[in-house]
Amino acid sequence: MIDSKIYISDIIKAGNLQVIYGEHLTKRAIKGGYASDLLSDVIGNSKADDIWVTLQGHPNIIAVAKLKELAGIIIVNGRRPEADTLNKAKAEDIIILSSNLPAFEIIGKLYAFGISGLR
């Protein structure tokens, strides 16, 4: 049987993403994607196992990812998470990926790879 699931390791390759934290978490499957920089929007509308694309890098993104049980966070535009964010990611074991590309490009690559915002 062919494994049709998409894993974080797959999108790291497809999107040429850098792993900021969580090499051991790349085997997690992704069921969809959500993109927003407004935390209320992500809290209200993202779904569990979504990969979240944002340019926010402050510590509260970890709380949002944990509460919504997101598969991981991709920080775009070459931004780096704050030190507190990294500590929080380690404590909660949330994978943080980063890309130098703008959000539109990354989302396009993920979509082309088979990740949808609808499910």
Next chain:
Amino acid sequence: MSTVAVLSQTFNIKGGDFVNAGEPACKIRNILREIGINANVIRRVAIAAYEAEMNVVMYARQGEIRLKITPHKILLEIEDTGQGIEDITLAMQPGYSTATEEMREMGFGAGMGLPNIKKNSDIFNIHSTHGKGTRLKLTFKLNGKTKK
């Protein structure tokens, strides 16, 4: 059937603490999950708890979330001491926010906090004294007709 709380817990929130913000909401979700509450109710309670918590972090000096679970409902009471809300009608309007530029840059201040809390709770009660603080009482029904 008794209406006495079968479980009751209080979580403290510190104003301005963006690093630990969100933890009470996560703990509340885990408690509800452990006792086997319906997933839809858990989702709504978690969203409301997070938004209410962030309001305390952003606008108050300190506050607390009290969680009470009875056989028929979940109660969340969020009470803070801080600046309070000057005009509740305005604050309830989607998109209205008094967040600072700094908070907006962090992705807060979309003006969706209170509307989201109201949307996700079955009974929404707010009381605020400008200059003193705010108290929210939220009820989530565990049986009968609840929101989707």
